[in-house]
Amino acid sequence: MSKKVLIVDDSIYMRSLVRSALEEAGYEIAGEAKDGESAIDLAMETQPDLITLDNILPDMMGFEVLKVLRDEGLESKVIMISAVGQQTVINKGKELGASDYIVKPFTSESLVEVVNKVFA
Amino acid sequence: MRLLIVDDSSIMRRIIEKNLKDYDIEIIGMAADGDEAVKLVKGEMPDVITLDITMPGMDGLACLDQIMAIHPAAKVMIITALSDKLTGLRALDKGARGFLYKPVNAKDLANAFDRLLKRNKPTIE
Amino acid sequence: MKILYDLPIRIKFAVVLIPLIVIIICFDYLQIRHNYLDYNDSERLNITLKLGVEINQAVHELQKERSIAIGYTSSEGIKFLEELKKQRSISDAALNKFYTELGKPETSEVTIRHNDELKLLQSKFESLKGIRGKIDKRSLQSSQILNYYSEINNIALNTVDLLINETRDKEIAQQVHALIYFLKAKEEASIERAIGTQALSSKEMNDELYSAFTSLVAKEQSYIDAFLVIADAESQGSYSREISGHDVEEVDRLRNIIHLRTTFDVEPSYWYDMTTSKINSLKKVEDQISERLLSRTVDLSSSAFRKFWSFVIVDIVIGAMAMWLMSIIVSNLLANVKTLEKFTLRISQGDWSSKVSIPTKDEIGQYAKTFNVMVDEINASHDILRKERDKAKFLYHNIYRVSMLVFKNIHQGIFLLDRNFKMSKLYSKAMEKIFGVNKIAGENFSNFMRPLIIPRDLEALEMFMRHLFNEDMDEDVVNQLNPIEQVKIFNEINGVVTTKYIRVNFTRIWGKNRIVNVMVTVSDETESVLLQKHLEEAEKQKKQETEQVLSILKIDPSVIRGFLYNSKKTLKSISERYESDKESDLKMLLDFTFQTIHSLKANAVVIGLEIMSEKFHSIEETIEKLKAKEVTGKDFLTVLYEIDDADKMIDDMNSMLRKVADVYRKYPSGGSVASNIMLVDSLERSVKVLSDKMDKPVDFFFKNEENLVLSGEQVEQCKDIMLQLIRNSIKHGIEDREVRLKQGKLLRGNINVELEHPKKNTLQIVYKDDGKGLDVSEIKDKAVKKGLITDYEAKKMTDKKAVNLIFENGFSTSDKVDEHAGRGQGMSLVKSLIEELKAKFKMDYEAGKYFKLVISLPFKDDAGKIEENEAIDS
Known part of the structure; x- marks a missing residue:
């Protein structure tokens, strides 16, 4: 059974980039969210196996979303997606239980590699 | 002060008695020879002894040896007619503390006793 | 540690100061180097930034050229021909500007440093000609053109990244990174423009192109995100100011249309214009960032330059001042220490004359003052001591001289014995004379005496000396037993054995409470002893x-x-x-x-x-x-x-x-002298013999004060007269002991004979005894008995006459003749003898007291008087 992935990013291009890359790698896309609030709703609704969580969202920061999800009891794996130079933010996510992170801009191959590693 | 006179001549005793009247001296005995002297020393333990060197029987030096063995604290004055100094020195070696040549006169005797008893002047009362 | 403690003060200073100075210099060096590097860094950054700006400019133009070339190719040569030509010349101009910048002399350092990268970049720029040719022949597909150009741009941007990514200033480094992200985002935007142009030109979009477009946009947005995160407020401001407005919104709208892939009814040139407008805005932002960076690096370099020099100057000034102060203080300290050292050295060498002068008021100055006070005091007490010493010396010399004089001239041998019986070094000169040796000092006294005295005395001497040094033994008692108080010594001098008599006396010399020495005096008594003998x-x-x-x-x-x-x-x-x-x-x-x-x-x-x-x-x-x-x-x-x-x-x-x-x-008359002496002697002898015989002690006295001499004949006669008188006196005159005692007389009787010279030509012999005198009645009785007178005559006879009866012949008082008392001749013989001498006599007596007879002889004055002594001695 393929893993369900929720994609959270405010950029439609990034979402489609991630979606195409993961679908090609055989993952099921549980949904896409372009802000924190919808991301939380969608995550609670779909209970995905993995969430790719962009750190900078229009309404809140990625690690804040992660905190809410963890408070809600969601145990999905999380890969933080971060722009260059946000190492401290990444560490905060890791503290909250993020499995790994990837730095933007990334290639499809490097994303798949990280996702596979998380599930390995 | 208790004195023993060892001399074979009785004149000696008289001379000493006569000349030591002013001293607080009690003559406790007189011996005419060595053996008698030793006996008296043993019995009386005198403070001062006058001793002749030439005596019949045991001679003065031998007698002195025995006296010093019995009573080392005794002050022994040799009174002798013998002019041989070596004998006198031997007597000092053996423990005699005074020395006087015979014949003795009053002054010599007084001086000798003063020296023997470490007194500068006779105590006259 | 001990080595450090023992170092001289100036070395100690060196040990403390040199590491300090070294540390300060090292620190200064680091500071200067840091400032210099900062300066150098910003200078270099400035150069690289300029270079980077030129590269960016070139990239910017190439991006445009790429989009136009793709549009040209996609429209199959219909569109963009003019634009392409125009853009190519602009691109070349930008490239030339880059080359010009690269050729500048100040850039040489950077070109050497980044040689490989710049070479690669140049080769890429040169490959442009070939690509352009291919485009003109239209032998390349759009994607190939995209790739070619993108590769060139990528390398160019990487080169810029490498060139400017070398600064030690964190803030600048961050802004440089922001710029690079921005450049990358711009590149992506440029590619987006190209792809969009291509898609709109061909009115279709295959999957490959679509995903490329999507990821391109995602990448672009990611770079912009990254840029916005790290860019400073000014850059962010520039960005939000420039990237807005109609054209930007149009790009977003057109981008979404392309992304939806549903319709492509948009003029590619419109897309191109809009995106180009946006890219130009981006370029403006980039230029502003670059400008700011440049100006910042220039500021930085000039401030670094200022800092560097001001630091150097301040450092040198402070350092010089510190060194100056240090050298003054240290040299002053060292000089003071040196002065003290010299001073103490001088004192240790005994020069107390001068004072130490240290003008400073620090501890050393205080020490110096204290030193001076001490030296003054020491000098004062030194003076006192010296005076005392001189006094003592003077006294000593005098005493010594006197005692040496005494020792040289005294006739006694004097020396001291110590407790080991060793003789003192000092001894009187007489010792050598007495003992005939000069090996005396330090000799053991008993060894010294050994050859001189008999062994028994030697043994006694050794014992004696032991008692002498025994404090418990009375000195007088011991001295009574001095075995060499007077001793005969046998002395061999030059093979001749001589005998001497010496007297040796010993006197104790007391120390505090023990006998230190014994003084020995030796006197040579040989002469007096020999003289005595x-x-x-x-x-x-x-x-x-x-x-x-x-x-x-x-x-x-x-x-x-x-x-x-x-x-x-x-x-x-x-x-x-x-x-x-x-x-x-x-x-x-x-x-x-x-x-x-x-x-x-x-x-x-x-x-x-x-x-x-x-x-x-x-x-x-x-x-x-x-x-x-x-x-x-x-x-x-x-x-x-x-x-x-x-x-x-x-x-x-x-x-x-x-x-x-x-x-x-x-001396012919001298015979009389001898006879006179013999006369007296025989009279004396007679008295002695008679008195012994009669058992009556009688003394005879003869007196001749004038040395009168009887002549030869007179002597003989007088002798007989005197002998007769003596016999009579002892026999009859002098009483028995008992009688004399009773009468209160001396027990011993006496007879006096005296020669006198009362007048010229007369010599008197006075004979007198102290007997009973004459008994008149006894004489009368005897005379009657002898028949010299009758009883009657006797009764009538006066005493005076009666006494003269004794001179009558036949009157002898002695009854029998004996050896001594004459032969019955008595006084009659005396009388006849006197008469023979032609002399006179006078008799006198007192009963119970004395009998006296004075004979007067004729006498020749002077002739008989001679000096008795002369006569006998010669």
Whole structure:
């Protein structure tokens, strides 16, 4: 059974980039969210196996979303997606239980590699 | 002060008695020879002894040896007619503390006793 | 540690200061280097930024060219031909500008540093010609063109990244990174423009292109995100200011249309214009960022430059001042220490004359002051000490000189003994003279005395010295037993053994409470002892001689001469008999000798020659002893020996007699002198003999104050007169002891004879005894008895007359004739003798008191008076 992935990013291009890359790698896309609030709703609704969580969202920061999800009891794996130079933010996510992170801009191959590693 | 006179001549005793009247001296005995002297020393333990060197029987030096063995604290004055100094020195070696040549006169005797008893002047009362 | 402690002060300073200075210099160096590097860094950054700006400009133009070329190719050469040509010349101009910048001399450092990258970039730029040619031939597809150009741009951007990504300033580094993200985002935007242009030109979009477009946009947005995160506020401001407005919104709208892939009814040139407008805005932002960076780096470099120099100057100034202060203080300290050191050195060498002068008021100055005070005090006490020492020296020298003088000249030997009986180094010069040696100092006294005295004395001496040093023993007691108080020493000097008599005295010298030394004094008493002995001997000799002389003088010379002659002959006969009768009976010979000697002795006694009678008596005694035992020839020799001795005595007396005779001859009247002496002597002897015989002690006194001499005839007569008077006095005059005691008289009676010279030509002999005088009645009785007078005559006779009866012939008081008391001649003989001398006499007496007879003789003045001494001595 393929893993369900929720994609959270405010950029439609990034979402489609991630979606195409993961679908090609055989993952099921549980949904896409372009802000924190919808991301939380969608995550609670779909209970995905993995969430790719962009750190900078229009309404809140990625690690804040992660905190809410963890408070809600969601145990999905999380890969933080971060722009260059946000190492401290990444560490905060890791503290909250993020499995790994990837730095933007990334290639499809490097994303798949990280996702596979998380599930390995 | 208790004195023993060892001399074979009785004149000696008289001379000493006569000349030591002013001293607080009690003559406790007189011996005419060595053996008698030793006996008296043993019995009386005198403070001062006058001793002749030439005596019949045991001679003065031998007698002195025995006296010093019995009573080392005794002050022994040799009174002798013998002019041989070596004998006198031997007597000092053996423990005699005074020395006087015979014949003795009053002054010599007084001086000798003063020296023997470490007194500068006779105590006259 | 100890090594550090022991270092001299200046080295200690060096040890402390040198590391400090080194550290400061190192620190300065680092600071200067840091500033220099900052300066250098910003300078270089400035250059690289300029270079980067040119590259970016070139990239910017190439991006445009790429989009136009793709549009040209996609429209199959219909569109963009003019634009392409135009853009190519703009691109070339940008490239030329880059090359110009690269060729600048200040860029050389950067070109050397980034040689490989720049080479690669140049080669890529050069490959552009080929690509352009291919585009003109339209032999390339759009995607290929995209790839070619993108590759060139990528490399260019990487090169920019490498060039400017080298700064030590964090803030600038961050902005550089922001710029690079921005450049990357712009590149993506440019590619987006190209792809969009292509898609809109061909009115279709395959999947590959679509995903490329999507990821391109995602990438672009990611870079912009990253840029916005790290960019400073000004860059963010530039961005939000420039990237807005219609054109930007149009790009977003057109991008979404392309993304939806549903319709492509948008003019590609419109897309191109919009995106180009946006890219130009981006370029503007980039230029602003670059501008700011450039200006910042210039600021930075100039501030670094300022900092560098101001630091260097301040550093040098402070350093110089510190060094100056340090050197002043240290050199002052060292100089002070040096001064103190010199001063103390001078003091240690005994130079107390000068003071130390340190003007500073620090501890060293205080020390110096204290030192000076100390030195003053020491100098003061030194002066006192020196004065005391000089005084002591003076005293010592004087005392020493005096004692040396004493020691040199004193006749006594003086030295000290120590407790080991060693003799002191100092001893009086007399020691050498007394003992004849000069090896004295330090000798053991008993060893010294060993060869000089007998072993027994030596043993005693050793014992004695031990007691001398025994504090418990009384000094006087010990000194009583001094075995060499007076001792004979046997001294060998130059092989000659001499004997000396020395006196050695010992005196204790006390220390605090023990005997330190014993002073020994030695006096040479040889001379006095020998003189004493000599005198004793001489005395003896003289006595004997005197006796001989006296005995000779007492006796008549002719008698004695006869006696001596006879004796010598007799003694000779004994020797002769012995010589001739050697074989005969020794006993008989001995008897003969005894009898002969006995008769000689009897003769000697008769003439009163005592000395000879004594000698003969001793021979008799010798013979007497021999008689008692068996006689041998050898025994007899001793007798002969004594006889020989007696013979010698006889010879001596003969020669003496001759001498006396010579005196007589020389002084003819001198015979009388001798006779006078003999007279007195015989009178004296008579008194002694009579008084002994009568058992009445009587003394005889003779007085001749004027040395009057009787003539030869007078002497004989007077002698007889005197003898008669003496007999009478002792026999009748002087009472028995009992009577004398009763009468209160001296027990011993006395007889006085006196010679007087009362007037010219008269000599008086006064005879007086202290007897009972004359008893008149007794005389009368005796005269009656003897028939000299009758009873009646006696009764009538006056006392005066009666006493004269004693001078009558036949009146003798003695009843029988004896050896001594005359032969019954009495006073009548006296009277006749006086008359023979033509002298007068006068009798006087007092009953119970005395009897006195004065004889007056005619006398020749002067002739008889001679000096007695002369006569005898010569």
